[in-house]
Amino acid sequence: MQLDCETIGADLVVRMREARLDAAGAIAFKEAFRACLQGPATRVILDLSSVTFMDSSGLGAVVAVLKAATPARAFALAGLTPAVARVFKLTRMDSVFSIYPDLAAAMAEGRGAASGDGGG
Amino acid sequence: MTGPRGRPGALRLRIDSRAEAVRGALAATRAHVAAAVDNGASDADCRPGNGAALPDPDTVELLLAELLNNVVRHACRGRPGHSIEIALRERPDGLLVLIRDDGVPMPGGAPPPGRVHDPDDLPEGGFGWGLIRMLARDIRYARRRGRNRIALVIPPG
Numbered sequence: 001m002q003l004d005c006e007t008i009g010a011d012l013v014v015r016m017r018e019a020r021l022d023a024a025g026a027i028a029f030k031e032a033f034r035a036c037l038q039g040p041a042t043r044v045i046l047d048l049s050s051v052t053f054m055d056s057s058g059l060g061a062v063v064a065v066l067k068a069a070t071p072a073r074a075f076a077l078a079g080l081t082p083a084v085a086r087v088f089k090l091t092r093m094d095s096v097f098s099i100y101p102d103l104a105a106a107m108a109e110g111r112g113a114a115s116g117d118g119g120g
Numbered sequence: 121m122t123g124p125r126g127r128p129g130a131l132r133l134r135i136d137s138r139a140e141a142v143r144g145a146l147a148a149t150r151a152h153v154a155a156a157v158d159n160g161a162s163d164a165d166c167r168p169g170n171g172a173a174l175p176d177p178d179t180v181e182l183l184l185a186e187l188l189n190n191v192v193r194h195a196c197r198g199r200p201g202h203s204i205e206i207a208l209r210e211r212p213d214g215l216l217v218l219i220r221d222d223g224v225p226m227p228g229g230a231p232p233p234g235r236v237h238d239p240d241d242l243p244e245g246g247f248g249w250g251l252i253r254m255l256a257r258d259i260r261y262a263r264r265r266g267r268n269r270i271a272l273v274i275p276p277g
Contacts, residue, residue, distance in 0.1 A: 023189040024139035053146075055185040056247035063244045083178045090254055091247050096239045 001028035005036035011110055012041035012073070013103065021051050021058030021084075029058070033065040044069045045106045049079025054087050063093065074098070078106040129156065129210040135188075137196035137204055137223070142188045145206055146181050153177045156210065173276035175215055183255050183274055186248040187219055195223025195268055214275040217256075225263045231270070 002017035014036050021029060037044070046065065048054075054062075062077070069075045076098040080088065088094040100106035131152045135141040154177045188204065196202040207218040226232075234249030253259065256272040263269075 020143070022139075022143070022185060023192075024143055053181060053185075055182060055189060056245070056251055057189060059247060060244040063242050067242060067244075083182070086178070087182065087251070090251055092236065092239045096242065 001025055001032045003029070003032040003036065007039050007041055008107065009110070010040075010042045011107065012036065012039060012044045013047060013107075014044060015047040015103075016051055019050060019052050021048070021054040021061065023055060023057035026057045026061040029061050030064050030068075034068055037068060041073060043074040043076065043110060045076045045078055045100075045103065045110075047078045047103045048084055049081065049102065051084050052081055054084045056087065056091070059087055059091060059093060062097075066097065076100060076106050076109075078103045131206075131208040133206040135204050135206070136200055137192045137202035137221070138200045139189070139192060141204075142185065142192060145188060146184055149184055149206070149208065150177045150181045152208065153180045153215070173212060173214060174210060175274040176277040179255055179277055180215060180274060183252060183272075184217065186252050187217070187270060187272075190248050191219060191221045191223065191268070195221050195226070197224065211273065214257075214273045217270075217272050217274060219268075219270045221268050222266065223268060225268060226261060229261075229263065231259060231261050 004015040004017060006013045006015075014033060016029075018025065033046075046062070066075050078100045079102045080099060085094070088097070088099070100109065131149065133145050133148060135145045153174060157174050157177065184206070188206070191204055192198065196204075202221060202223050205218075205220040209216040209218075232249040234251075234253040236250050237243040237246060252272070256274050259270070259272040261268070261270050
């Protein structure tokens with residue numbers, strides 16, 4: 001499971017480098033994400049722009065990492081491709097995440113007004 | 121994975137009950153549907169299945185993933201060594217999907233209702249049948265001769 005972590009200012013940016021977030025990779029994804037969770041960052045941004053396929057096991061893994069990151073930090077998603085965004089929408093789980101079109105938009109939001117709390 | 125193709129417009133696969141094998145089946149299915157969609161778009165006279173109306177490959181892949189993941193996890197109890205057969209057939213009303221496996225029967229003898237969770241409860245699972253029921257129709261389940269058989273139709277996108 002290829003996951004890159006980088007602290008940028010107050011943000012911990014976690015970039016998924018795999019094309020699939022599915023039942024075969026969900027556990028490895030959760031473990032790799034938890035290994036990233038350190039340092040003083042007040043917000044975690046998970047960049048999923050490389051993911052072209054996500055099933056409901058992958059969605060469950062994203063919910064699990066939201067729980068792992070919060071409430072100590074805010075949590076945001078960036079770069080959902082259409083197939084991934086659709087799974088969030090169909091399950092209505094898009095309502096519990098702060099979702100940005102891309103990483104740049106998420107970072108810009110963080111520099112401006114107060115960032116999302118992961119619950120809006 | 122074995123995949124002798126049947127008549128044009130149909131696809132048959134047999135896989136072992138492992139998540140990696142599910143990935144392989146999804147790739148083969150996606151390629152098959154994408155090729156069929158391309159055929160239909162480029163030349164109406166050569167449409168596969170004589171006028172079949174196909175769903176988009178993303179929908180087929182997601183639905184097959186949810187069905188097969190459930191078979192591996194529940195019917196086959198997450199263990200390899202079970203045989204899962206997948207058959208696709210193009211029909212005028214969409215894509216017919218048949219899944220057979222030699223795992224344990226569905227509890228209650230019927231597919232789960234697929235309740236929609238309250239997102240605020242932050243559920244980490246149990247989305248599968250909700251998605252399947254949103255994306256497919258004519259869902260049928262039968263237990264025959266020690267095997268599960270699920271049939272459903274994915275309507276055109």
